[in-house]
Amino acid sequence: MIHSSSRPAHIRIIGLPQQDGRDDDLLATSRKDCPIPCPASGESSMNLARKARRMAEKSAVKARSHGHQAAGPVAGDPPAQTLRLVLDTYTKARHPRETLDLITPMLTRWPKSPSLLGVAGAILLQMQDAAAAIFMLEQATLYGPNEALNWSNLGVAYKQQKRLAEAEAALQRAIAINPKEIDPLYNLGNVYLEKRQFKQALQQFLLVLDLDENHADALNNVGTALLHGNHNLQAAESFRLAIKARPDFHMAMVNRANALAAAHCHEDAIAAGEQALASRYDFVMDRFLCYQKAQICDWSAFDHFRSLPVNAPDGPPAPPFNALTFEDNPANQLERSRAFSAHAMLKPAPTPPQPAPAGDGRIRIGYLSSDIYDHATMHLFAGVLREHDRSKVEIHLFSYGPDMDCPIRRSAKKMVEHFHDIQELTDDAAIAAIRQQNIDILVEMKGFTQGSRAHLLGAGLAPVQVAWLGYPGSMGHASVHYAIADHIVLPVEQRHTFDENIVWLAGSYQSNDDQRPIVTDKGSRRHHGLPENGFVFCSFNSSYKITPREFDIWMRLLAQTPDSVLWLLRSNPVAERNLRREAEKRGIAAQRLVFAGKAHHHEYLGRLRHADLFLDSFAVNAHTTCSDALWAGLPVLTMAGQQFCARVGASLLHAAGLPELATTSEADYEALALELAHDRGRLTALRERLAANRLDCDLFNTKRFTAKLEAAFAAMQSRQQQGLPPADLDLA
Structure with missing residues (x-):
């Protein structure tokens, strides 16, 4: 898994002179690096923000009722010495809440102070309360529209709330005010990463590096953007430069190891992974190293693997696929899948998908994969697309892999009624795009293999969700309702090693294409x-x-x-x-x-x-x-x-x-x-x-297999339409 660096909100008192050469841009902390606890009291940050506004309004009303001007509120910023007090409090405080407590009553006197509102917003952002931060920062930018830092922090807050279009607009406003300010440029790159617009993200991070060639976070995120474009070796070099700029940059070490592995430079990936592991113990990296050693047939990894727990005692779990070769133990593999799915799967949407039956009576099948090109899965699957009975099923193909111009991809597009390229869509946009098609049965074909977006299933893409062909094991998650198998690959006595309901087909679970040509090799042995x-x-x-x-x-x-x-x-x-x-x-x-x-x-x-x-x-x-x-x-x-x-x-x-x-x-x-x-x-x-x-x-016999697969889909659909829960289906 590749990690991008996020930069936290910055604290700066607008217009306050600097002292002793000290930079008053004080770096807060981000959720990924060092989370700061939320306020200990029962009063939320948003309530504190609103309370400050109410106090100011009450003060003005009270003053008017006595027939004189209130001592406050006052337009604009407080005097410099007051602002210096705020900064000094922030510098010395053990917790950002202390500074917020100081600012709240000040806002009764200076309710339109861009500086106080901006600092309050940045602190709230630091306290992981993006909603309250937005409340403050929107006012800060209203009363002080020419302060780039407040627009930048507002953009970060919007991003945390997944309001990406507003985040992009706020950050572009900050850049328009000050094109040489690094943070808005960097934060806009992060928004583009979130939007899966990797080329635009790369351009933004390169602009940052034009201003600061040793900006470690930008170098790391250049690598992230390159990696998503399959420029693996260039990505590895960018991660190396990030480590050079910040020698203890553990995230970049992990990313570099992953990039080298993706480039099939396994020996170099092992060296990079060992560097990351020496920097900080990481169970995921430990397992990664075992798998990379297996790739080069360094069998010392097997003894080490046996010394590891099934899952990390704390911290994120390792991808289950990397453990398959080390032991033939279905119970342990299921435990790994459950832990990984619990960590990776999206939370279910508030409203589950409930499409009305198709007007023509057909079952709307959606296949979800990144392998719609010259890939092993397509050599097995292409024949099914060709043989589907269009009088019974309506086929949608959702592709989030590379848009390669190859014969098998061109053929797949022709064989389905609906081809959807969702590669560049965010998770939210991809979920919306799939749901919009009113899919009855969504078939996930990647599982825990490289490049998967199976985590989307957690949100609920269709009333029936099925795992098939891509991952040889259980997904271990309630959002996957069925797995397709046969009685040889998954005997009844091993049924307990899958959390999904099992659909047993006659013959094999695996499809094939009986029209694959074989080019005769004319050479000798x-x-x-x-x-x-x-x-x-x-x-x-x-x-x-x-x-x-x-x-x-x-x-x-x-x-x-x-x-x-x-x-x-x-x-x-x-x-x-x-x-x-x-x-x-x-x-x-x-x-x-x-x-x-x-x-x-x-x-x-x-x-x-x-x-x-x-x-x-x-x-x-x-x-x-x-x-x-x-x-x-x-x-x-x-x-x-x-x-x-x-x-x-x-x-x-x-x-x-x-x-x-x-x-x-x-x-x-x-x-x-x-x-x-x-x-x-x-x-x-x-x-x-x-x-x-x-x-x-x-x-x-591809036609016969496809008919069996369609019968399985019909049985799943029948239960769903009757209001029955998913259940094992023995169609053998």
């Missing part, structure tokens, strides 16, 4: 560094899924199968070096590990024909990669574990008609792999059966 006649084991899983458990077995298979090799995906060069070294530790020559580079999807499918047997990983199985192999005609060997993501391979093999390749123990997995490597006839028979059944099996 030798072209790919493979032996022409030796047995080729392969595993094109991501490197983080490979653990010592399966790797030990793979090395024993190589040792017992002469001239064989293990063909792996080249995830990153550090993982490649580490895996070769681990092979040598186990007595296997490093060159018997062959690494394949990335290829275009259809060419990658064609390349798979050179392998003999796909070996699956354990705690996190191959998902799309398993379907890819089976679609290309390559048998897959898996071991069914306990948690959802450790049973995906078994689900897909049963649906493909090869259930015997789904073993249930490491011993059976190893024995069967060895048998198949030494019995070409048996392996050939498996290939032939896979080829014969491919287009009619449950896994690859």
Whole structure:
């Protein structure tokens, strides 16, 4: 998670001369950095602000009733010595409330003082009472419209209240008054970040850096804006400069580690994360480091992971996805999901969505994803969009990912009736945009994977909300009403490891596209560094899924199968070096590990024909990669574990008609792999059966799968329309 820096309100007495070279812009504290408690008494800050106004009005009325002018109120600011008293009190006070108590009676005499109103507003903002701050600062800007600082603080207060258009206008007013004042420029950049207008935010922060090249917060937020534009290495450099400007800037250290990870510079990300962890212990960063080490196959992370609690004893929880590869424990994974969802999900809206039934009787389905481009999810999902029965369902696709001009995205736009690009919308605007479409069933397809905005579901986007395909586990939150599964990937005895109501489909929970083309690889095995006649084991899983458990077995298979090799995906060069070294530790020559580079999807499918047997990983199985192999005609060997993501391979093999390749123990997995490597006839028979059944099996018949999915949607919709709560639905 990337964090932007927020700057707090500033305190300045307008027109007060400075003494001893001291800057009277006293930095308050922000909610993120060092929260200051709210007033201890039962009287709210807003009440104090209104009380001051009432006292002034009563004073004037009383004076008029006695037939003479009141000693107050007086227009304008108090004398300089009075203002100096306010500043001195603020400087020495243990709590901002002391200064507010001093100012409140002063406002009976000077109720239109821009300085007093501005200071009171800034203090209220500091005390996290944005509503009361706005009450004061709006008056301050009314009576002193040319003071940039009050407009700037008003903009910050509006932002805290999510009144972003008013915040933008107030800050632009401050900048118009004084274009060289840093705070309004910086705060306007933060408003643009909040509005997800990242290019405009970047421009604002660069203006700040023109005035102060060592402005650490602006450097940090330049990195944040760059990262949202997928300029990961440039973002990492900006975070580095922020740390250089402020060596103890923990937030920037965390951000730099995340940016380097996003750029797949895992070794550098680990070094940056260790710097952040040395600066301040952070459970989320500790878990991040485990995951980054898994990415480079540094298996020392597994021992350390086992020493960590399931969740942080205090502080924010770590993303659940990063824990999946370290243990096959569905109960622990559910506990992590619950903690993360409780922290991340938005609060439910006051009024839940209740769209009227569609006039044409169709179910309005909304799919929510960031992966509507050349992404693994779309290779599985595109066929469903094509095969949906438009007489039964009206399809909306909500995309918050990059607007890439690629064939699969262009095709998706044509296959749906309504395509909504919500990438640049704020959370509130995205919620409004989705609700405006009167969606009956909203299908969330990212879960806790990178770049997700699944937290929107907490607000309530549709009467029925469903998790499917994106995250291999429970979301652990009441706002997600259903999860789609099958009886292999989620057996009834594991039902308790999901908080959602389960919809069990016949066959597999996973969709596929039975029109994916395969480009025949015309090269020889030798072209790919493979032996022409030796047995080729392969595993094109991501490197983080490979653990010592399966790797030990793979090395024993190589040792017992002469001239064989293990063909792996080249995830990153550090993982490649580490895996070769681990092979040598186990007595296997490093060159018997062959690494394949990335290829275009259809060419990658064609390349798979050179392998003999796909070996699956354990705690996190191959998902799309398993379907890819089976679609290309390559048998897959898996071991069914306990948690959802450790049973995906078994689900897909049963649906493909090869259930015997789904073993249930490491011993059976190893024995069967060895048998198949030494019995070409048996392996050939498996290939032939896979080829014969491919287009009619449950896994690859897209039209049949889509009909089952639509039946599931109809069952969910029926319960909702009858006023019944969500419940388990066994449609198998």
